[in-house]
Amino acid sequence: MDLLHNPEFGDKLVTLMAAFVLVLQIAMVGQRSLVMNIRLFAAQSFLLGAIAGSIAWYNHAPHIFIAAGMTILLKAILVPIVLERLVDRIDIHHEIAPILNTPLSIMISGGLTLVAYLVGESFYHPEAGAASLGHNTLAVAISVFLIGFFMMINRRKALTQVLALLTLENGIFLAATCLTYGMPLIVELGVFFDVLVAVLVLGILVYRIRESFESMDVSKLRRLRG
């Protein structure tokens, strides 16, 4: 029962889970099936909740538990359900059409991870002692953020862009949790509400785009240009 009270172990646990978050992110870049992508996102969000939970446990910050619970409830359960129902409704299951092909995309993701480590390194101050927890986790958070952004650019369909935006938000959440051990609760709640509204609005928007253009391809939106 010593492990449950050893902050060093907690640090390693968080780093391990953060690594899995990154792995899942890169898996999403490579995965072509839409439903599979949504499930990968659910898994990633669940891990994120777990990370928040462990930080809360090992640093004795009970208010982060609320954030962790909200993350799991919203991002790992509610949002995936909404998205899968949307997929059923618009009847597209496995056509993620990236602009760049899969091998190249994964190479770029690797490159972005390198950039993220470069950036994360500059925030790493080992002399600061206990606050150095952020080192690996911050780099992972930045790479999740950058890869999420890259996914948004790389995909044509509106729904997959929504998904990419959500993973990008996961990256921001991870960065916020590991750097500050949780933002003020009111900010967290605001962010969650934001995500929920964004998903609902974007879901409707995706549906309307599909109705109007007979496709989810956002490149067709060029026609709206004056």
Place this chain on the structure above:
Amino acid sequence: MPWLNACFTGGLIAYLAGTAAGIAGFRVPRRARIGVFGCALAGALLEIIAAVVALARGGVTTWNLPFGVPLFSWAIRVNALSAYFNLTLGILAAAVSVYSFGYLRQMEGRRNIGVLGCFYNILLLSLTLVFAAGNAFFFLVAWEIMALAAWGLVSFEHEKERTRRAGMLFLIMSHAGSGLLLIAFLILARASGSLDFATFHHVASALPAWQQGVVFLLFFLGFGVKAGVVPLHVWLPEAHPVAPSNISALMSGIVIKTGIYGMALVFFDFFDAPPAWAGILVLSAGVLSALLGVLYALMEHDLKRLLAYHSIENIGIILIGFGAAMIFRTLGHPTLAAVALIAGLYHTLNHAIFKSLLFLGAGAVHHSTGTRNMEEMGGLIRRMPVTALCFLTGAIAISGLPPLNGFVSEWLTYQALLAGFGSTQSLTRVIFPIAGALLALTAALAAACFVKAFGISFLALPRSENAAQAHEAPLSMRLGMGFLAAGCLALGLGATWFLPVFDPITEQLIGARVSSALTAANGFAISAGTAHAGTVSTVGIAAMLVLLSAIPAFFWLVWGRAGRRATGPTWDCGLPGLTADNEYTATGFSKPIRMIFSALYRPRREIQAEYEVSPYYPTAIRFESGIEPSFEKRMYDPFRNWLYRMAGRMRSVQAGSIHAYLAYIFVALLALLLFGVRR
């Protein structure tokens, strides 16, 4: 303190109530009109009391408005200068609100008076706050609200293409000016470490020389746009005429004076002694604005556009006073600086009063004849005698003729310029007489212009059916105009008793009290305050006028009653009767000036005659003449074309593809991240 605070805040609340009344009255025009302008009138009277209390007490009063927005302080700072401008605002707002009761009755049912009233109250509220704001942030917020409210009022008759264009031009130029002000305030805030105006006192003079220059130019251009200084004036003759006339009166009377207030604040409070070239620049800009304003005004036949150009002229006269004051201050003549500053500030109040009076008069004429074109008026003095008398009072005042108020402030400006010639050295010495001569030319041309404006509009026979059926304005409109006309007379005759008002202002800005030196003969005459300066008495001139008019009355009493009165037709060269077609036209009247200054105007004329048998018997002649809008054509058009070309090039970036936009953001983000790491 409690009195001042209560009246000031009460005025603001009254304006807010007026705004609410406007919104509530969107559907009931009659109640909206009474509610809106009733509230505005109450607010204006309370603000007048607050301003008078503040001026009487002197010193600085500050407090915070409890707006409940954290991080920002909504500091009100009432000192002599801001109280003076708030007094001007209150006087105008009261007169214009009374006038509006009658003026807008015609619009009931046709237009949404609620919207107008709502913007009207917001404008008054924001103007009050502009003059009373105690920190730069609050000032800019009020400044922007003022610009937006004014835009809403200018664009009120938005179904006309011309109105929309004028409103847009005003908005664009106003925002460009605000941008410059923002930069300038931020530079000062960095130097003083705070946004409070109290900490800005003399802080600009502590900056390095080149920064002083930059700050000065930014402020001058930023406030100059609002004031309508040539060549930043092009929005003014477009925007002022298209607004309803009560709004034009406020725009010309007080909105452009916010620029003057800003300049007074910057040049005399934020700067200790501005660089020498700055004063010369302001003086030159003033002379240029005055001369070009009146020259363009002479060519206008649209009564309200003519008045708008005169606003540019008068802003120029005010700036001549300011520029002279700046030069004197830099050269170390505080008394002279105070005299010149008083001349500028006095002219600010005077211009506010007579220009609003003239705009209200033009509004009454438009209200009654439905036209703004002077060539379609004529003969109105018989049909609208009170309006004609009020307009004539305003015309005499703006022409700078004694004994009205315009004369006093222009006379003081001359005296300051003449004293400047006597007490300065070298190059600056030459500037003063040149400026004085050009100011004299301006005043003469202004008089000519108002002979035209009054003569063509009000005298002789009506030139159109509308003018023939004109009727006198309703009582409330006459009251509004009469109040301002009385103000012109009071500020002219009572000038010496009004001058002590300036003591706290000059003491605050320059550190000199001069009103007692300016008063001579127990207050019945004004002196210029220096050894060999002139002295003039408006009361004396008025008394002289009354006495001289007794002479013809005497002769009439002695011989007139015995004489025989014969009434006959005017000699008409044998033509069959004189009609309005035989009258002198505005175009004809201004022809000599158009010829003398043809290098500036580049006049264009076109005559087309149609005939059937012989060119000596034309069936129809079409004549067209116009002048070239030099500033628009030579300065603004090239700039606009350049802007459009640049925008065309930027267009390829806006591809309309979401992926491209995302990629822009992504690349920018990566670049910033890597840049951050490199640091």
